[in-house]
């Protein structure tokens with residue numbers, strides 16, 4: 001146990017003295033996140049065209065007042081639908097039987113959000129005007145006013161949203177963020193730990209280390225502790241940055257996000273160590289990136305899996321990033337607790353156990369006991 | 370020999386098709402310094418790695434303290450210095466020593482005492498807090514030797530410990546090795562420096578993967594009728610080459 005700690009301490013010391021690698025691990029993800037945020041939300045100021053069908057003119061007027069929103073009145077739902085199909089408008093607001101039916105093209109999540117915001121803001125504004133007249137009545141007779149208020153609130157129109165593509169959660173950045181977080185952790189831990197062990201091998205320190213009474217498992221666990229701690233810090237930085245700077249909402253517990261990512265980091269570490277045994281140089285280690293890392297991006301959920309052929313979907317089950325993506329998405333977007341994401345975490349743990357055993361056995365190549 | 374502390378029995382080692390060690394047999398008694406000498410590529414480092422259990426043999430066994438290697442626990446009783454310096458360059462010398470002390474299971478006050486002692490032997494006391502990346506080649510060699518001396522080893526296996534070390538310090542290191550021998554430790558040392566071969570108790574002469582001679586320097590000199598071990602070495606090498614030609 002003491003040796004395990006000592007190895008972990010040594011690995012951390014080496015890492016913290018390598019300022020460039022540290023910067024890569026902690027700053028590069030933030031830089032990429034900022035870039036992605038800018039890229040995927042840059043069109044928020046473009047104009048949004050809304051078609052209205054059968055909407056009272058006071059409300060239409062109110063919507064028109066909103067910046068960057070243009071309103072087109074259509075006489076029938078069919079005509080509005082055609083306009084939506086022809087991409088002349090980005091959404092339709094249809095008033096029917098006292099309710100609003102909103103159909104969003106939803107090809108651009110920011111436009112959908114703008115439509116929703118415009119509609120609800122305008123409704124509040126019109127409601128306030130109506131409230132004023134109610135207040136006048138309230139001055140006349142109290143009990144009657146209360147009754148009126150009640151009947152009014154019962155009649156408040158409901159808004160029903162439908163989407164041509166996706167659903168109400170669709171914001172591309174929001175959607176890929178939880179997956180992206182896992183990707184950063186996986187990528188950097190995989191690469192840096194793989195390189196570290198490769199360096200131990202090529203400089204002879206691994207051989208030298210194995211000439212001491214150290215257990216093979218103590219080496220593997222020492223690496224796990226140090227990279228686990230590193231993953232905690234990295235995940236915290238990424239999560240805190242996305243919450244407080246990029247203002248992305250995390251519905252579930254932040255700590256659950258950290259837990260998932262630490263488990264993922266362990267898997268990445270075990271993967272990195274295993275792969276490093278097949279590499280003879282740093283360059284050969286880099287060659288694993290297109291083989292091990294990139295395919296995981298495709299199957300992690302950034303591209304919707306259900307649009308792929310069935311047999312292709314099955315590939316995802318052997319890729320760790322799929323499970324972490326699933327678990328983190330559930331925590332961030334649906335507020336799942338630990339119990340609800342036990343499935344994906346369990347899958348990650350299976351990966352971890354298998355890879356760790358392989359690593360401990362793999363070190364036998366360098367010392368037979 | 371009953372009191373052999375290290376012994377090789379009929380060891381054959383091949384790398385691929387190339388036979389590197391060809392039926393090597395010897396016993397090393399406790400409390401001696403044995404010099405393993407032979408030309409480059411003779412198989413000295415390979416012998417050492419087999420004794421430590423780092424390489425597998427095709428035939429035969431190496432035993433240390435009567436137990437067949439590889440054996441992880443026995444490594445605690447062996448101090449090893451590899452031919453190539455394997456140091457953590459971004460750590461200081463002290464941190465390197467501390468780390469290997471931990472690996473050898475030495476801790477606390479005892480570790481600190483030992484670190485200071487071995488640093489003194491190799492004259493690195495004033496450079497202990499310097500990072501190894503800033504060390505010269507000879508300093509790295511000395512640090513490797515210091516690391517090998519940590520712990521409570523009874524056997525020291527040193528692969529060319531004095532390469533790149535200046536004559537004055539080399540003399541000092543040898544007097545330390547003799548002191549260790551006098552305390553009952555056993556040392557197996559490879560060397561290319563022939564006057565160092567005069568300082569050992571027994572010489573094991575390796576040539577082309579074969580043990581050509583195993584005797585005291587004095588006996589060897591008498592047997593080959595030469596006045597230095599170096600000349601014995603050259604003579605043996607010469608004879609061996611003639612054999613190859615006639616074969």
Ligand SMILES: Nc1ncnc2c1ncn2[C@@H]1O[C@H](COP(=O)(O)OP(=O)(O)OP(=O)(O)O)[C@@H](O)[C@H]1O
Nearest residue numbers: 384385389407408409410411412413414415416452
């Ligand atoms: N890992 C290896 N793979 C293949 N061949 C090897 C390996 N290690 C050593 N050899 C071969 O075994 C032979 C003996 O090597 P060894 O390192 O034991 O020599 P040495 O006597 O220590 O030489 P030197 O004095 O130069 O250190 C050499 O011919 C070398 O090419």
Ligand SMILES: [Mg+2]
Nearest residue numbers: 413414415452
């Ligand atoms: Mg050698």
